[in-house]
Amino acid sequence: MTVLLDGHGLLWLAIICILLVYIFLLRTPSIRRNGTPLRKPPNTLPIAGNGLLFLQDRQKLFSWFVKCERQFGLETFQITVPTLHPGVVINDPNNLDYVFKNEGMFAKGDFVKQRSWDLFGNGIINADGELWKAQRKAGSHFLNTSNLRVLTDVALPRYLSRTVDHLRTQANNGEIVDLQLVFHEITSLLMGKMAYDMEMHADDEFTVAFDHASGAVTARFQNPFWFITEILTGSRFRESLSIIRKFGSGIVHNAVDASDHQKSNEVLTQIDDADGNRLDEVSGSLIQSLLAALGSQHKLVADAALTYLTAGRDTTAQALTWCLYLLLQNKSVIEKIREEAQELLKTQGFDSQQLGSESDTPSAIFAPTSLPYTMAVFYETLRLYPPIPFEIRECEQATTLPDGTFLPEKAIIVWSLWAMNRSRITWGEDADLFRPERWLGENGKFVAKSPAEFPVFYGGPRTCLGKRMAEIIATQVIATMALTFEFTQAYEGERVSKISLTLPMKDGLPCYVKDRTL
Numbered sequence: 001m002t003v004l005l006d007g008h009g010l011l012w013l014a015i016i017c018i019l020l021v022y023i024f025l026l027r028t029p030s031i032r033r034n035g036t037p038l039r040k041p042p043n044t045l046p047i048a049g050n051g052l053l054f055l056q057d058r059q060k061l062f063s064w065f066v067k068c069e070r071q072f073g074l075e076t077f078q079i080t081v082p083t084l085h086p087g088v089v090i091n092d093p094n095n096l097d098y099v100f101k102n103e104g105m106f107a108k109g110d111f112v113k114q115r116s117w118d119l120f121g122n123g124i125i126n127a128d129g130e131l132w133k134a135q136r137k138a139g140s141h142f143l144n145t146s147n148l149r150v151l152t153d154v155a156l157p158r159y160l161s162r163t164v165d166h167l168r169t170q171a172n173n174g175e176i177v178d179l180q181l182v183f184h185e186i187t188s189l190l191m192g193k194m195a196y197d198m199e200m201h202a203d204d205e206f207t208v209a210f211d212h213a214s215g216a217v218t219a220r221f222q223n224p225f226w227f228i229t230e231i232l233t234g235s236r237f238r239e240s241l242s243i244i245r246k247f248g249s250g251i252v253h254n255a256v257d258a259s260d261h262q263k264s265n266e267v268l269t270q271i272d273d274a275d276g277n278r279l280d281e282v283s284g285s286l287i288q289s290l291l292a293a294l295g296s297q298h299k300l301v302a303d304a305a306l307t308y309l310t311a312g313r314d315t316t317a318q319a320l321t322w323c324l325y326l327l328l329q330n331k332s333v334i335e336k337i338r339e340e341a342q343e344l345l346k347t348q349g350f351d352s353q354q355l356g357s358e359s360d361t362p363s364a365i366f367a368p369t370s371l372p373y374t375m376a377v378f379y380e381t382l383r384l385y386p387p388i389p390f391e392i393r394e395c396e397q398a399t400t401l402p403d404g405t406f407l408p409e410k411a412i413i414v415w416s417l418w419a420m421n422r423s424r425i426t427w428g429e430d431a432d433l434f435r436p437e438r439w440l441g442e443n444g445k446f447v448a449k450s451p452a453e454f455p456v457f458y459g460g461p462r463t464c465l466g467k468r469m470a471e472i473i474a475t476q477v478i479a480t481m482a483l484t485f486e487f488t489q490a491y492e493g494e495r496v497s498k499i500s501l502t503l504p505m506k507d508g509l510p511c512y513v514k515d516r517t518l
């Protein structure tokens with residue numbers, strides 16, 4: 001050994017190493033377009049690449065993506081982060097369309113899974129291949145039209161009504177209300193009913209633990225050395241994970257017991273709401289459908305149910321929160337929502353006084369097709385505040401995007417909905433403005449965009465399974481809130497989001513509430 005590592009030996013060793021690296025680099029195809037390397041964003045460093053950028057505050061990161069979109073337009077550009085495979089950022093809807101249409105080629109991959117595994121395991125959001133198919137099928141089956149109708153036309157009005165009553169009391173007492181918490185409570189009740197057939201609340205132990213864990217998982221995407229830093233800083237994260245797992249396995253246990261009991265009695269158990277009757281029309285809960293599809297893999301069933309619950313609950317509550325935030329700044333828009341909803345109530349023979357009285361609340365009539373302007377407001381909110389602000393995929397095999405960008409196997413592909421939704425190329429010069437009318441056609445009807453242009457609900461075979469449900473929740477909640485209450489902000493300055501896989505508002509949305517129906 002000492003002989004090999006004398007002066008000559010070291011020189012030869014160095015030459016061999018350089019050659020090996022060179023051969024390796026030559027053999028590993030790099031990201032190129034028409035034979036030339038892609039442009040890189042300004043301030044890309046020689047070794048750190050764009051790594052430091054991802055360590056900064058998420059608001060700065062959002063702004064960076066917008067700046068890049070304004071500079072590169074639809075051109076795909078390259079980003080590099082130490083320890084990761086090379087990556088690109090895409091902004092061109094044609095490229096995104098290709099990704100959606102070739103789902104099997106772009107998987108969540110190791111990059112996403114390694115970071116989110118502790119929280120979601122093999123739940124639908126994280127799963128690929130057969131595991132994904134089985135969960136998707138079970139979910140689609142459960143969310144068939146009649147179950148969806150009972151959830152949105154019976155359960156939601158009831159929960160909404162409870163919320164209206166509670167808000168009225170708070171309004172009478174002159175209390176400051178956090179609207180984010182209010183919307184979270186509505187979606188927790190509804191998604192808890194859907195996923196687990198149980199009453200869940202926005203401030204229960206599981207939800208608080210999940211919120212913390214979601215922030216910690218997101219931090220992993222921004223910090224390439226998370227596996228080291230977490231040893232020192234991850235104790236609350238580990239605690240939160242243990243609460244979530246305990247909750248998940250408890251729920252599966254109960255569902256197994258319930259289905260055994262059902263089989264032995266050979267009768268259908270009724271799905272009872274605490275005080276309701278028609279809720280028994282929901283044919284079982286999602287967890288039972290998942291149990292039937294996934295059998296004895298109880299950890300997988302728990303992961304699957306958890307991802308369904310969180311996919312629907314947090315995204316929808318956050319979208320509603322940002323919507324009210326925008327309405328607080330745009331008084332003429334909330335007035336138009338009121339006019340549209342009032343007109344509908346009148347034509348159906350109802351009175352806004354009835355909103356909030358449980359037995360005859362008419363909020364189920366506030367359907368997306370009947371309220372095109374309210375739908376436009378919801379979509380304009382989703383454009384400016386997309387509940388899932390980034391997407392990341394990994395190439396399962398080498399491929400070439402429609403713009404000619406060659407991506408080797410394992411390359412990372414990123415798109416920022418926050419930036420794409422502010423593109424002046426797609427949305428025009430007023431892309432930064434909140435203008436719901438951009439979603440309406442000449443006849444006043446709502447006009448949708450293609451998923452590639454507006455990927456807020458994703459696209460292709462993995463399109464969000466709850467899109468329709470989210471739209472129904474949104475029109476019902478927005479119209480009911482606008483007609484029943486006057487809101488005034490109880491905060492100063494701009495609201496921003498806090499670190500999370502989705503887009504929660506940091507410190508909530510504190511408001512004063514006044515009952516308009518008095």
Ligand code: HEM
Nearest residue numbers: 311312315316319387388456457458462464465466469470
């Ligand atoms: C405004 C509300 C919502 C938005 C913006 C939204 C957005 C999205 C997006 C972007 C994805 C793809 C995520 C990914 O794979 O990276 C997704 C998937 C999914 N969403 Fe939603 N979602 C919303 C509401 C809901 C609701 C109410 C449900 C209720 C069931 C739901 C259930 C799901 C499920 C199960 C998936 C996984 C689909 C699959 O991988 O096949 N979502 N959603």
